[in-house]
Amino acid sequence: MLGKTPETTIKAAAGNTAHPFDRATQVAAVEGRWRGTASEDYFAFVGPFGGVTAATMLRVIMAQPECAGDPLTVTVNLCAPVARGTFDLAVRPMKATRSTRHWMVELSQDGEVAAFMTAVFAVRRPSWSHQPATMPSAPLFDSIEPLPDSGVTPWVKQYQFRFVEGTPSYGNAPRETLGSAYSRMWLSDAPSRRIDALSLLSMCDTFFARIFHVRGEIVPIGTVTMTTMFHADAADLAEERTTMVLGAADARRFHKGFSDQTGELWSPGGRLLATTSQTVYFKA
Amino acid sequence: MLGKTPETTIKAAAGNTAHPFDRATQVAAVEGRWRGTASEDYFAFVGPFGGVTAATMLRVIMAQPECAGDPLTVTVNLCAPVARGTFDLAVRPMKATRSTRHWMVELSQDGEVAAFMTAVFAVRRPSWSHQPATMPSAPLFDSIEPLPDSGVTPWVKQYQFRFVEGTPSYGNAPRETLGSAYSRMWLSDAPSRRIDALSLLSMCDTFFARIFHVRGEIVPIGTVTMTTMFHADAADLAEERTTMVLGAADARRFHKGFSDQTGELWSPGGRLLATTSQTVYFKA
The missing domain is CATH 2.40.160.210 (Acyl-CoA thioesterase, double hotdog domain)
Incomplete structure (x- = not known):
């Protein structure tokens, strides 16, 4: 081969x-x-x-x-x-x-x-098309300040994260009242790069671990497996001509060392481009 | 091996x-x-x-x-x-x-x-545990009539489907107003069988294709891939001692011949046992 x-x-x-x-x-x-x-x-x-x-x-x-x-x-x-x-x-x-x-x-x-x-x-062909999901609301990309570089780990510098909901704020201990596992952000490469299937797949893994959001602290984690479905083919992505996506992520259960994490990536025009789920190991 | x-x-x-x-x-x-x-x-x-x-x-x-x-x-x-x-x-x-x-x-x-x-x-070990998701409401299993056998295909006879929302009703043409992609049902083997990882995995594929629910008609479909995360290990399932789960399923986009389908399986006691997603081919 x-x-x-x-x-x-x-x-x-x-x-x-x-x-x-x-x-x-x-x-x-x-x-x-x-x-x-x-x-x-x-x-x-x-x-x-x-x-x-x-x-x-x-x-x-x-x-x-x-x-x-x-x-x-x-x-x-x-x-x-x-x-x-x-x-x-x-x-x-x-x-x-x-x-x-x-x-x-x-x-x-x-x-x-x-x-x-x-x-x-x-090879995707024209068909009946229907999008029951609706894009979460968000102010314009440019109206939100990008997250400053925390210096925690190099890969984070390669993206611009502009949080709409669930802006990360981590301390050195779990917060007294648990936070929401849900967050929503504009995301782009830094420097910007036209979205294609490769960057879309990578972006599916850019959501910070849900346990960080919930506990308000960074704990050891690792992605065990990630599954992504593309809702757009190369022609669809070329039509979008975008360098940014709106990403929303959530988790449903943390139990015995593992949690789920689900995500959606939306084009600025309101089309769902990819949905993703992963299983995350955590130590807490 | x-x-x-x-x-x-x-x-x-x-x-x-x-x-x-x-x-x-x-x-x-x-x-x-x-x-x-x-x-x-x-x-x-x-x-x-x-x-x-x-x-x-x-x-x-x-x-x-x-x-x-x-x-x-x-x-x-x-x-x-x-x-x-x-x-x-x-x-x-x-x-x-x-x-x-x-x-x-x-x-x-x-x-x-x-x-x-x-x-x-x-090998799952005790950890911090948290379930942000909440079980969807449902009347008791026994209070809902099982779906009568449609005779469409043999495997359906092997399960009891007791619909809470989105009871199937299919005609010979797409309905004028599209239906919801979301449905919710109690599910058990017929005859009943204690839930284990094997039956849980199989049950993740029992949701009728979302396109049937939306269009109100049966069209050619096929699961291309299905990913399931287990939120319960064998000890957790043994503790549940249940033969039934509450299943909820949804879809977010139908486009160019393929759609997603997401699902959750809940124990009667309110624990999330498995989450699943699949990519479905359709002809419509």
């Missing part, structure tokens, strides 16, 4: 390579294997930010010559921290049907799996 | 084998391979009901000698209809960490993948 031709390598390198996100999610065919590099720019507590790891894995699928259609749904399992340096990406086509293609990607370092992804791509 | 010892086969065959659900999800080690059989009792339009296929794949993980902990999160991709007869199940441990184990299962017939699952198991 691995193309070693110059053509394939060029395809993998396409896009705005000047942007930190494109540099961070770059993949290349090296010595007959696909390879990526853990991004220092997007480093988190114990490894690169999971959103960027996921986007890198999605990019390697899109670099396959037989890749058709656009990402429809993606599940990434983050098994272990990705260490600094390079990693290998093994891509396997699982099944092709008339309208969908199923893929699997394994990310490994020193022969040990650190993450894996399953993805469905689809 | 395949145990051929009598011990393993017995473990795979454990549980109440008299119940149709346990018969339908049975797995056995035959000639050095794990094998299941597409259940006629749970047949749907073009293959066995996806919930039962998923439960069978989860059962084969639980039958592995090195399986530890309880299911935490499961994603199943249904790539192609499973045909009548037997299927092979290949199980692969992807990664073990201190507290979690990642698995993959492939279901194939005649060497072609029809479905695959990734799953995370965890």
